[in-house]
Amino acid sequence: MDLTxxxxxxEVIASGGMLTVRRDLVRLQNGHTSNREYVMHPxxxxxxxxxxxxxxxxxxxxxxxxxxxxxxxxxxxxxAGEDVLVTGQRELLEETGxxxxxxxxxxxxxxCIGYSNxxxxxxxxxxxxxxxxxxxxxxxxxxxxxxxxxxxxMIQNGQITxxxxxxxxxxxxxxLQKTSV
Amino acid sequence: MDLTxxxxxxEVIASGGMLTVRRDLVRLQNGHTSNREYVMHPxxxxxxxxxxxxxxxxxxxxxxxxxxxxxxxxxxxxxAGEDVLVTGQRELLEETGxxxxxxxxxxxxxxCIGYSNxxxxxxxxxxxxxxxxxxxxxxxxxxxxxxxxxxxxMIQNGQITxxxxxxxxxxxxxxLQKTSV
Numbered sequence: 001m002d003l004t005x006x007x008x009x010x011e012v013i014a015s016g017g018m019l020t021v022r023r024d025l026v027r028l029q030n031g032h033t034s035n036r037e038y039v040m041h042p043x044x045x046x047x048x049x050x051x052x053x054x055x056x057x058x059x060x061x062x063x064x065x066x067x068x069x070x071x072x073x074x075x076x077x078x079x080a081g082e083d084v085l086v087t088g089q090r091e092l093l094e095e096t097g098x099x100x101x102x103x104x105x106x107x108x109x110x111x112c113i114g115y116s117n118x119x120x121x122x123x124x125x126x127x128x129x130x131x132x133x134x135x136x137x138x139x140x141x142x143x144x145x146x147x148x149x150x151x152x153x154m155i156q157n158g159q160i161t162x163x164x165x166x167x168x169x170x171x172x173x174x175x176l177q178k179t180s181v
Numbered sequence: 182m183d184l185t186x187x188x189x190x191x192e193v194i195a196s197g198g199m200l201t202v203r204r205d206l207v208r209l210q211n212g213h214t215s216n217r218e219y220v221m222h223p224x225x226x227x228x229x230x231x232x233x234x235x236x237x238x239x240x241x242x243x244x245x246x247x248x249x250x251x252x253x254x255x256x257x258x259x260x261a262g263e264d265v266l267v268t269g270q271r272e273l274l275e276e277t278g279x280x281x282x283x284x285x286x287x288x289x290x291x292x293c294i295g296y297s298n299x300x301x302x303x304x305x306x307x308x309x310x311x312x313x314x315x316x317x318x319x320x321x322x323x324x325x326x327x328x329x330x331x332x333x334x335m336i337q338n339g340q341i342t343x344x345x346x347x348x349x350x351x352x353x354x355x356x357l358q359k360t361s362v
Contacts, residue, residue, distance in 0.1 A: 001323055003241065003242065003243035003250050003321050003322065003323070004243055005243055005245050005321075013195045013198065013200075014194045014195035014202050017194065017204055017216060017218050018216065018217075018218045018296070019194075019202060019218040019219075019220075019296055021195050021200060021202055023198055024245065026245060028319055028321065029321050030318055030319065030321075032318075032319055034319060035198060035199070036245040036246070037198050037199045037200040038200075038245070038246035039200075039220065039246075039296065060184065061184065062184035062185055062186055063294040063295065064186050064205065064207060064217040064219070065217070065219035065220075065294065065295070065296065065297055065298040066291060066294055066298055066300075069184050070291070070294055072294075107339050107342070108339070108342060109342050109343075109344045109347065110244075110247060110251070110342050110343055110344060111292045111293050111344040112292050112293040112297065112299075112344070113244040113246065113247055113251055113253075113343055114244065114246070115199070115200055115220065115246060115297075116246055116293065116296075116297075117246040117247055118293070119247075120344075137211055137213075138209055138211065138213055138215060140184050140186075140209065140210055140211075141184065142182055142184070155352075156352075156355060158288050158289070161288070161289060161290050161291050162290075162291055162294055163290045163291060163292040163293070163301075163344045163345065163348055164344065166290065166347075166348045166351070167344055167347045167348060170347070170351050171336075171337075174337060
């Protein structure tokens with residue numbers, strides 16, 4: 001069964017600020033036409049930073065759309081033309097001050113397939129070395145550490161509810177279990 | 182450390198179609214002001230439907246923003262004033278034709294905390310009975326079944342990359358392991 005929807009035309013319905021939103025006219029498989037509206041996103045990278053003692057470096061960050069503080073992994077948008085590994089290294093350094101000697105690609109996820117073209121690449125980072133963070137003065141977040149067991153508990157008891165963080169932590173855990181013989 | 186950002190004013194920068202996008206002016210903790218743009222979303226419900234043989238009911242659906250077919254759990258938006266359990270039951274029936282006698286709340290996730298206020302409530306559904314689906318003719322999706330082991334493999338090998346589906350499958354697996362003594 002071919003499920004493809006075919007592009008006919010596009011218009012930008014919001015732009016100039018942080019978000020660009022497009023509306024495309026598409027042709028469906030049954031011959032009808034429909035509109036598809038979605039956020040244009042440059043893609044992002046999320047990092048699971050593992051300390052020598054096995055703990056994970058996490059952040060607390062206020063997220064305005066939901067008016068609450070979330071527990072999250074270090075993550076950020078890909079700059080134009082930037083290699084995704086470089087994005088991960090840059091975001092980890094900027095937000096937490098850590099550099100890492102070992103970077104393992106965990107895969108990618110799509111957080112919001114209904115109305116955004118965002119992709120999130122995921123890395124495990126090991127061999128961490130602490131240093132000064134490079135957060136700008138409008139970036140308000142706290143960095144802390146938690147054991148992997150505590151991370152999994154926080155997912156189960158609803159203290160961690162950020163989708164990208166749950167996916168990356170669980171994929172990292174599977175990788176760690178598979179490779180620790 | 183108080184990370185809260187305080188609302189000053191709002192404007193709608195896109196509306197009329199499917200997506201409503203707001204821009205709020207906010208006051209940061211350091212006294213500066215900034216803009217926050219985000220999609221206004223009514224919330225959604227995702228369902229993990231488990232057949233008597235332990236298999237999961239999944240869907241293949243073309244998602245236009247990424248121009249690809251995704252493997253997903255049944256899910257959909259909450260109608261105005263609708264109870265979230267009713268949303269789950271309605272979406273499962275409409276998309277797959279199944280009704281279920283047992284509904285277990287798994288928690289909730291936020292797929293896109295940077296630029297959307299969407300929440301996704303998650304349910305496990307058991308005691309499934311097949312019936313005719315109620316998809317409208319513009320809704321193009323395929324329903325299929327997979328064992329739980331195959332679901333976990335598809336997450337690990339990158340065949341399932343939809344964030345909400347990965348989170349809900351992994352939370353359901355933890356629930357099933359905890360309750361199967």
